Amino acid sequence: MSQKTSKIEELRELDKKHYLHPTSPIGAQQEHGPAFIFTKGEGIYLTDMSGQKVIDGMSSLWNVNIGHGRNEISEVASKQMSTLAFSSSFATFSNEPAIRLSAKLAEIAPGDLTATFFTSGGSESNDTAYKLARHYWILKGEPKRKKIISRTHSYHGVAMGATSATGIQAFRDFTNSLAPDFHYADHMSPEALRQVIESEGPETVAAFISEPVQGAGGLHIATKEYFKAVREICDEYGILFITDEVITGFGRTGTYFGMDHYDVAPDMMCFAKGVTSGYAQLGGVMISSRMHEDFTKLSTGTLLHGYTYSGHPVACAVALRNLEIIERENLIANSSQMGEELLNGFINLQETFESIGDVRALGLMGAIEFMKDKEKEERFPQPLAPMVVTEAAKRGLILRSVVFNGQDTLVFSPPLIITKEQINDMMNILHEAIKAVETTIKL
Secondary structure, three states, X not given: OOHHHHHHHHHHHHHHHHOOOOOOOHHHHHHHOOOOOEEEEEEOEEEEOOOOEEEEOOHXXXXXXXXXXXXXXXXXXXXXXXXXXXXXXXXXXXXXXXXXXXXHHHHHOOOOEEEEEEEOOHHHHHHHHHHXXXXXXXXXXXXXXXXXXXXXOOOOOOOHHHHHHOOOHHHHHOOOOOOOOEEEEOOOOHHHHHHHXXXXXXXXXXXXXXXXXXXXOOOEEOOHHHHHHHHHHHHHHOOEEEEEOOOOOOOOOOOOOHHHHHOOOOOEEEEOHHHOOOOOOOEEEEEEHHHHHHHHHHOOOOOOOOOXXXXXXXXXXXXXXXXXXXXXXXXXXXXXXXXXXXXXXXXXXXXXXXXXXXXXXXXXXXEEEEOOEOOOOEOOOOOOHHHHHHHHHHOOEEOEEEOHHHOOEEEEOOOOOOOHHHHHHHHHXXXXXXXXXXXXXXX
């Protein structure tokens, strides 16, 4: 046994014994060990300890927007660490990177979002949004407004409030005690939202939250009319509208933010992931100028909500350089253009394989659905998407499947730096993977 093989086996056993993986099948980990032990990232590629190089077709977790291995990001982080690695933002203490990033976000965000509360990631951002919304109504003299409405198929994270807001039943079933006052409306029906509001009582509803494009729930793209109707309904009943841009923000959909496609401005916005492209842990919640003014006028004590790493100077410095790269290299435009190439590739596959039903994309968020009978909308007895994920990984492409609520979907989210040639490489691998699965099931 070589030294490299020995080290890999050692790490595999240590992984099985000591590492409880997030959102992973424990049984598969214990039987097979980690699927990959990655050691290097460069561009759209990841390399594991055995030397296998794969295309990161998901930007890891929808978040490595500028691609892997950016030395200038590590240099910025190192410089910031050498001067001010950390300081608290409690008790009005501050630091320049957090201040500069707050101002930059106000410049690029939709509508009049103007002030930012920083967190360490998407789940914290969502929990913070619910607490800020409820506290806002307390300050406004309407403490009965505490209910949060989200959409079926939505995903908002796995902290307690975020889990409770998530519209995917499986995530809520994971625990036996959810937070109260969370409700769900059909994910594509504005009228369903109205019905939930009326049923619960408008005077008890604090906010409605939605992803511009539903990611983990199966990559569902709403019509432009949907969000215009939602905005009108929220205004009609005096309800805050929160957008969850954790996945869709910072160029992912071909615009700076997903809501930019819909010409609708939210009252609050959650973000994370692409703000640093995964190079540091950072998230946040932005609030509108109106809300910020009301907080300023009505709050008389301490805002009793905060995280140790809110406004972390290194993370904020990384975010500033990350946004500079996105703008300097025109990655938002590239996301839009390469998104069209991605969708064209899906359409070509759809014309080739009988098993492919619907295909869709918005920027570099894309999906392929598998269907046994397209006319009858009949699914396969066993979902094909997980099998295609396995076959694609063997051939050097990392993807993700969604099978919640009877779905059978492949989802895609490659780095925004991807080229037409690299998309063609993805499609070639995908072609071979689907062909292998269709052969296996004798289609």
